[in-house]
Amino acid sequence: MRLIKTSRRRPLAHILLASAVAFSTASCAGAESADAPVAAQKAAALPVTPNVLFISIDDLRPDIAAYGHPVAVTPNMDAFAASGLLFESAYTQQAVCAPSRAAVMSGLRPDTTGIQTLQQPLDEEIPNAITMAHAFKNAGYITMSAGKIYHHHDDNKQAWTVPNYNVIGDIRKERRKRGMKLSNMKLDDESLLPDVQNLRHAQKDLKKLAADGKPFFYAMGFHKPHLPFYAPTDAWDNYELGEIPDPVSRVAQKGAPDYALVAYEVDKFSDTPAKGKSIPEDVADQMRMGYLAAVTYIDGLVGELLADIDALGLADDTIIVLWSDHGFKLGDYGKWAKHSNAELDIRIPMMIRVPGVTTAGSRTNALVESVDVYPTLTDLAKINAPDNLEGLSMVPLLTAPDRQWKEAAFAQFSRGKQRKGETVRTKDFRYTGWVDLKGTLIFQELYDHRTDPYELVNVAKDIAYKADVKRLDEMRKAGWKPVRAAVRN
Numbered sequence: 001m002r003l004i005k006t007s008r009r010r011p012l013a014h015i016l017l018a019s020a021v022a023f024s025t026a027s028c029a030g031a032e033s034a035d036a037p038v039a040a041q042k043a044a045a046l047p048v049t050p051n052v053l054f055i056s057i058d059d060l061r062p063d064i065a066a067y068g069h070p071v072a073v074t075p076n077m078d079a080f081a082a083s084g085l086l087f088e089s090a091y092t093q094q095a096v097c098a099p100s101r102a103a104v105m106s107g108l109r110p111d112t113t114g115i116q117t118l119q120q121p122l123d124e125e126i127p128n129a130i131t132m133a134h135a136f137k138n139a140g141y142i143t144m145s146a147g148k149i150y151h152h153h154d155d156n157k158q159a160w161t162v163p164n165y166n167v168i169g170d171i172r173k174e175r176r177k178r179g180m181k182l183s184n185m186k187l188d189d190e191s192l193l194p195d196v197q198n199l200r201h202a203q204k205d206l207k208k209l210a211a212d213g214k215p216f217f218y219a220m221g222f223h224k225p226h227l228p229f230y231a232p233t234d235a236w237d238n239y240e241l242g243e244i245p246d247p248v249s250r251v252a253q254k255g256a257p258d259y260a261l262v263a264y265e266v267d268k269f270s271d272t273p274a275k276g277k278s279i280p281e282d283v284a285d286q287m288r289m290g291y292l293a294a295v296t297y298i299d300g301l302v303g304e305l306l307a308d309i310d311a312l313g314l315a316d317d318t319i320i321v322l323w324s325d326h327g328f329k330l331g332d333y334g335k336w337a338k339h340s341n342a343e344l345d346i347r348i349p350m351m352i353r354v355p356g357v358t359t360a361g362s363r364t365n366a367l368v369e370s371v372d373v374y375p376t377l378t379d380l381a382k383i384n385a386p387d388n389l390e391g392l393s394m395v396p397l398l399t400a401p402d403r404q405w406k407e408a409a410f411a412q413f414s415r416g417k418q419r420k421g422e423t424v425r426t427k428d429f430r431y432t433g434w435v436d437l438k439g440t441l442i443f444q445e446l447y448d449h450r451t452d453p454y455e456l457v458n459v460a461k462d463i464a465y466k467a468d469v470k471r472l473d474e475m476r477k478a479g480w481k482p483v484r485a486a487v488r489n
């Protein structure tokens, strides 16, 4: 499959950039193809004040070739994965923008921040929190951002040396004028996509930062592949309808409550079917293809950003994290988008490259969470972080990806004020306890990933799993603290 991909049409610039990234990362792997990379390799060691580039991608599930996707054309993210450490089992704390982003940036979980809906900026809910960017600013770093970092782009004002730059408003208005469609989302005019404008801004910022030489924390947030799946025509040209993978299932998970999964985000488009009717399969196929086209489009922009890091001479001084706020359902179980605890919604792509520390092309199956990013980066930079952070520094994993790690990751999602689903993901299982307002257990879901990786059947009521359900519900009630303490001890 991968060999076939190289013969496909792909934007030329993106191919060149992919090659540039692959070349520069080869130096980290110790390739001896030229003098310059060897010299860079000898110098490779994490500097005292490393820069940080945090790349956030909106609604990207691990549909990336490096994660084993059969047809995704993602040469730049693949090259980045090959230059550092890829996390196979990374999980978000809540599968929707604002709560997830608040968790990664604050290092606190949704139950602690109280941020569990889209309408809750940090500046209103936790105005005194020292976020990740703020901790770096307090340590003397220049902290800047472009694109979508928080759900509210001007959020967490005191964390940034310069306010967030994010082009989106006019573009959304223009798109509305042209009609927002679920199908046929090919764009000839890239200027209607904000990501490229935000990237150009970031590139200018990075050039100045490289010239200044002061340590920086830079957050670059891409909007795509978030709905609607617009992408330039040349990104679509990488795919053919017949080769796009089907959803894992077109029917509901057997034995799951009807409120476990939802699909309301696809209701707001001009060609959405009447409420209650499912999206016709030909439109759904176009949407799945459009999602991949948008992923490939973003991959090209990520490649441009990473090539700049190399070209500006920043590669040996800069820790780079690539992260997505949550996963996505593409008609899987007959549902769309996120807003649930399903594996497809809570599992995220996450990769890190730490000069002189991570091994090129390494991978880990360790269970890690979005809240772990903050303590990892402050640990690596040896700067102060608040002592109430709820994640775990992943630094020991960076050099020993196979070491024993957390027994579980935790996620949650509420359905209005009536019910809340609390998920515990262990190596073998994903368990959800649904509780009412008083915390009383009202429904249980259990998926056995050893035999049912696509979560087709809820086995919580199967007598054979009685002991597992009991143990996992105890873990749910005990929460993340004992799990973290077990690794630290």
Ligand SMILES: [Ca+2]
Binding pocket: 058, 059, 096, 097, 226, 325, 326
């Ligand atoms: Ca999102």
